[in-house]
Every structure is written in structure tokens, then in C-alpha cells.
Amino acid sequence: MxxxxxxxxxxxxxxxxxxxxxxxxxxxxxxWIRGAFVRGGSRTYFRDSRCGPSAQTAWMSLSGVERRRIIAGMxxxxxxxxxxxxxxxxxxxxxxxxxxxxxxxxxxxxxxxxxxxxxxxxxxxxxxxxxxxxxxxxxxxxxxxxxxxxxxxxxxxxxxxxxxxxxxxxxxxxxxxxxxxxxxxxxxxxxxxxxxxxxxxxxxxxxxxxxxxPALIEDFSELEEYCTVAAGYVGEMSVRLFDLFGALARADDEVLEAGRALGNFVQIVNVLRDSSSDRERNRSYRPRETAGLADKEYLNQVFSFGRNIASRSELLGEVVVKPEVRTYCATLHGMASLHLTFYQQTAPRILHERIKPPVTLFILFLPPRLVGRFLLYKIRGLFRARD
Structure with a gap:
């Protein structure tokens, strides 16, 4: 169905x-307000103007129906x-x-x-x-x-x-x-x-x-629960949108699970990437059950956990019928896999500093139409970092 x-x-x-x-x-x-701001029958216009606290207060004094009507007309x-x-x-x-x-x-x-x-x-x-x-x-x-x-x-x-x-x-x-x-x-x-x-x-x-x-995350099942909230639901949503626009050969609970798994896999990589910055915020997603393990041993469990989740997303490659959508899914999966492999090869550095894979690694993998844009994105990032 x-x-x-x-x-x-x-x-x-x-x-x-x-x-x-x-x-x-x-x-x-x-x-940013475009269109009419309606209040008490009078009409006041804010056209790309600076709106201070009084305008904010006036906006919030409107009913939800009035606000939605204004937004709908923008x-x-x-x-x-x-x-x-x-x-x-x-x-x-x-x-x-x-x-x-x-x-x-x-x-x-x-x-x-x-x-x-x-x-x-x-x-x-x-x-x-x-x-x-x-x-x-x-x-x-x-x-x-x-x-x-x-x-x-x-x-x-x-x-x-x-x-x-x-x-x-x-x-x-x-x-x-x-x-x-x-x-x-x-x-x-x-x-x-x-x-x-x-x-x-x-x-x-x-x-x-x-x-x-005792801890935010007790075990790996709770870590997967967190990943589902952060990105797995988005993976399910993506599957539903793919189906809506005719990109799937079939759409059922098994395919939804594959979409959720792809989102969770990407989020596992994000958790590893942000380990050092999360620690600075006194927030840790490391399962408490791994507290007694050395960093490398803990990371090996995370890598195995991540690859197991990734394998559950592979069904998407079989059911997605639109080439552009299949390429999109493969790109997300592939980029996450490249990051995970890099973090594994450089373990346990990712727990203590934010490290990035070499750009050449991605250039060899990305679809040709994205390579130029990806390089431009990286160059702009270098200039932003200098600023």
C-alpha cells in the first residue's frame, strides 16, 4: 500500500x-514582513523595514488565524x-x-x-x-x-x-x-x-x-533512539516524499525502516564528528555501558554499530526508481561511509579534536555535477575561517 x-x-x-x-x-x-499587517481593522505595512519590539509585540497580539492569513498572503x-x-x-x-x-x-x-x-x-x-x-x-x-x-x-x-x-x-x-x-x-x-x-x-x-x-544515554539502543529523533524521522519523511512524487517502486514499512536507517547512519557520523564540541558543552552521547572501555575499544563498537545500521538502509537502492533520487540516497550513504572510514583510520583523534577527511577523498566519490560546487563550497569555507 x-x-x-x-x-x-x-x-x-x-x-x-x-x-x-x-x-x-x-x-x-x-x-522580515511582507504584505499587510492587519490589526483591529486598520492596515499597517512593513515593507522590508526594521521592526522593533513594538512591532514584535503587535505581531504576537494577533490571533493564530490572523497570523496565518498574513503569512499565507506574503x-x-x-x-x-x-x-x-x-x-x-x-x-x-x-x-x-x-x-x-x-x-x-x-x-x-x-x-x-x-x-x-x-x-x-x-x-x-x-x-x-x-x-x-x-x-x-x-x-x-x-x-x-x-x-x-x-x-x-x-x-x-x-x-x-x-x-x-x-x-x-x-x-x-x-x-x-x-x-x-x-x-x-x-x-x-x-x-x-x-x-x-x-x-x-x-x-x-x-x-x-x-x-x-546516571547518564543521558544508557546503552546503544538509547543511542539509536536519539539518532532516530535527530535524523531517523527525517529519513522516514524522505521515503514518504519520495513515494508522493513517484520515485519508489514500492512503499511499505520495510522501506520506511530503510529510510530511518539511512538517517540514523548519517547521525551516528554527526555524533562522532561533534564529540569534542559536545564535550565542551558538557553533553555526551557516549553510552554509559561503555564507560569502562578504552577510547579505541569504545570507538570500535561505535563503528560496528554504525555499519550495522548502514546495512539496513541498502534496500533503498533497490526500490528507488528515479535515477536522481537514487543518486541522492547513494551520495548521502557514501559520504557518511567515507567519514566513518576516515574516523576509524585516525581513531581515537575524533573524540578529542574535530578532524576532517581530505577533500580529494570526496572528489573521487561525488557525482561529477557536484564536484565543482563542492570545491567552491570548500574554498568559501577557507575564507570564512580566515575571517
């Missing part, structure tokens, strides 16, 4: 090759959406260009919304406060996410990339509302599941802080 109705084809930019490639910096104004700035996406998605922004246009736009929409969700999970709020915010978002996604985006935009310690997202959150919601209704539904259901799972782990973090729980 199909996982999603296949009646909707095409997206916001159907017929276009990709997003426009002209880049613009995101608006520096606190909130004209999405496609250049801004692309710039925001590239600023937070980095390499993923390259990979999604492999997808057909309508599917690419759906994935961009999901990524931006879920990054807004990350601003809550990664905020400096106490774990209990984060859990409360995340539970509220899970109960009313995406409306509650919009409400909390304003509060987190005002937080002083919000990272610069996240701040750009939060300052332009209304454009992100406008872009979301321009997707086909069943695309919106799949993305919103996934966001609610992610928020609920994030709330669960925030409460566990609070219990660790109070001494009621």
Missing part, C-alpha cells in the same frame, strides 16, 4: 531548473530562502540539488523548519524550559514553532546562522504554505514527532543534572 497519495505533482517552482543562483544576504531587520523571497538554506544546510544544500525540482523544494522546506526546531533544542535555556517549549511545539506544529521563534530570536546567545533563520522566520513559514497540502502534512507530522522526541531527551538531561539519572 502506498504511504502517500500520489495525486499532487510539482511544487512552488515547478518547471524551473533550480533555485535562482543570485545570492543575497538575509535581511538584517529583526523580522510573497516568498526565493533568493532569501536559498541563502538561508545554504547558510545552515552547508553540504546538504549541495546534495539536494541532485533531486527533481518539486522534491528539492519539499526537502528545503522541511530542512528550514526543522532548523527552527533546532534553535529550541540547542538554546541556552534550562533543560526543563526547553522540554516545555518542545512539548508545546509537538502538540501544535508548526503554529507553536512560529510563536517560539520570536522569543528565541531575541536570545543574546543565539548562533549567527540561527539568528538569520529566526529573523526571517515568516519567510520560511510563507515558503512552507506554498507547498502542496500533502507535502505540508508529511513535514508537519514529522516535525511534531521530532519535537516530542527532543522534549523527552531534554527531560532526561534535566534528570542527569538533578542526579536522578
Amino acid at each position: 502506498a504511504l502517500a497519495d500520489r495525486t499532487v505533482r510539482g511544487g512552488l517552482f515547478a518547471g524551473s531548473r533550480t533555485f535562482p543562483r543570485r545570492q543575497e544576504k538575509p535581511s538584517k531587520s529583526p523580522f 510573497a516568498t523571497d526565493k533568493n532569501l530562502i536559498e541563502t538561508l538554506y545554504r547558510s545552515v544546510a552547508r553540504q546538504q544544500a549541495l546534495f539536494t540539488t541532485l533531486l527533481p525540482d518539486d522534491l528539492e523544494h519539499a526537502m528545503v522546506d522541511a530542512y528550514l523548519l526543522f532548523r527552527l526546531l533546532d534553535t529550541i533544542e540547542d538554546s541556552s535555556l534550562a533543560p526543563e524550559e526547553r522540554a516545555a517549549d518542545l512539548e508545546a511545539v509537538a502538540d501544535d506544529f508548526p503554529a507553536a514553532l512560529e510563536k517560539r521563534s520570536i522569543r528565541h530570536a531575541q536570545a543574546e546567545r543565539t548562533p549567527p546562522a540561527y539568528r538569520s533563520l529566526l529573523e526571517n522566520f515568516q519567510q520560511i513559514f510563507s515558503f512552507h504554505r506554498e507547498q502542496p497540502p500533502n507535502v505540508q502534512g508529511i513535514i508537519e507530522e514529522t516535525g511534531a514527532r521530532m519535537a516530542s522526541g527532543m522534549a523527552k531527551f531534554a527531560l532526561r538531561e534535566a534528570e542527569v543534572g538533578l542526579g536522578k539519572r
